[in-house]
Amino acid sequence: PAPTATPAPTSAPASTPDHPYDPNNTMWRIFSTTDQTFEALELALDDAVAANDVSQVPIIVEIMRFSGAPAVMDAYREALVSLTGQDFWLDPPAWNAAMEWLGPRRDEFPPPSEYLDWKVNILGLIDPRMAAFFTAAPGSERIDLTEAVWGGVRTDGIPDLQFAPTLTPDEADYLEPRDRVFGVSINGEHRAYPLRIMNPHEMANDRLGGEPIALAY
Known part of the structure; x- marks a missing residue:
């Protein structure tokens, strides 16, 4: 059977001596479920910026595709400006501008080590069948998985x-x-x-x- 999305924990303490900063934890806190609170998102983004964690840049850019709420987009904007020095909203649509800017620089912004699991979770929330595209042979991919993005159509929505x-x-x-x-x-x-x-x-x-x-x- 095709794997299904498995939401990860959506909250965790910020970096402290007892709880060192964890890029994977922050990635899951930025987005893992559709009922995540805005306050939890803000805290996760603040932690990423405070740690200067550029591994969250492809995460934020990818998740921009799924949200149009002004407050959420403002939070993404502030975090990306802090982490990249770029304001993609000056060249709308911002997601397109961010993807084009990130494309030739992906080696400078590798995602956290649990990125594949995170991506499977996100796509599985849209359509569980899409999760199977990335779980058949983990580790054998020959492309940069951050370049594989949802095109806005459910599985088999356009007949091949x-x-x-x-x-x-x-x-x-x-x-x-x-x-x-x-x-x-x-x-x-x-x-x-x-x-x-x-x-x-x-x-x-x-x-x-x-x-x-x-x-x-």
């Missing part, structure tokens, strides 16, 4: 192409000379996926050159 029938170049007379295609070549087998067909689906599952492929853009 499943092993669509193909035509030879001569048979595909519906294509115009200037039509764009995605060209894929694997093990000596070649295929063109027309943009006009891919557009409504955004993803194609297929087999080419004896290999299963998933084409997305």
Whole structure:
């Protein structure tokens, strides 16, 4: 069965001699459940800023996608300005500006070690099936998981192409000379996926050159 979201504790003491600052704890306190209080969020952000914990930058940027409440966004803004020196709200939409700025600097802002579990929890709150995308083979990923963000659609909300029938170049007379295609070549087998067909689906599952492929853009 697909894993489901498991909320983590939402409160913890601030850093003290008896309770050293913990980036993972702060990450979970920034967001772990949909019924989290604003006061708990403010305290978590204040602790991150006080510790100059830049590992929370990708966490705050990611969670910005899920909140539009003015007070909450103001709290995110203050924390990000303190941790990065950047005010992304001067170039709206702020989330887009933050993602573009963070992209080439991700090595400078690695997330806390429990980031994968946190991400699975967040996505599982939206749709439990999405949690399975990140738990099949933990540790074997070849991409930066902070770059994988929810696109605003539930699982299978946009139907993908499943092993669509193909035509030879001569048979595909519906294509115009200037039509764009995605060209894929694997093990000596070649295929063109027309943009006009891919557009409504955004993803194609297929087999080419004896290999299963998933084409997305």
